[in-house]
Amino acid sequence: MLIDVHAHLDMVSKKDLESVINEATKNKIGKVISCATSFVSNKKNIELAKTYDSVDAGIGLYPLDAQELSENELEHAFEFFETKVKTAIAIGEVGLDYKYAKSEAEKEKQQDVFRQFILFAKRFDKPLIVHSRYAQRDVLRLLEEEKANKVLLHSFVDSQKLMNRAFDNDFFVSVGLNVLENELVQERVKNFPLNSLLLETDSPIRFSGERAMPKDILRVANKVAELKGITLEQVEEQLEKNFKTLFG
């Protein structure tokens, strides 16, 4: 079985959802983790996980969404997460995104919330699914400072040095459709140990003009097999082990 460890099925229209999930199953994808972004998307993903056996939910707040919430709203959000944490497979997607943070204060707020999510995940023994954009060093620093132990760094394939540091921490890294075309990413994946790697689509976000979908994991897995010089079955077997190690 192949697994898509990072998607946003709550963003797929209701009329398409059934076929998106069926297509995934037909292409060997037995599990999809649908990650939350906004507060509302948490509720949708929890519903999807209830409805579909092959879907699990991540709960959390995307850093740019979290940044917009008042202290009071954040407190309510965490109270809500506490009531739902048992139904979730992971805390995500959470993290840091400095691309649209306009000031130091906004960056600090993101860091505060991320720290809260790290502690929350540890308290309930859940893995974190972490987003980082223009903030990879700070993301690693906070995870290290708070001694996070179950971590998936989503699309963390830019810097070999930071990938090595992630590996030294026993963190997992997921790679998506950019491995199909981007030579730098291909080089990174070639050099990164297969036993710390997972696959993702970030669907339905567009890739090369088309909406990525969980079924595309098969193409990503085939590419990884080619880069590593092993069979698709070997990739599948190792990544399923990785999934179990991290998500239980």
Ligand SMILES: [Zn+2]
């Ligand atoms: Zn995402």
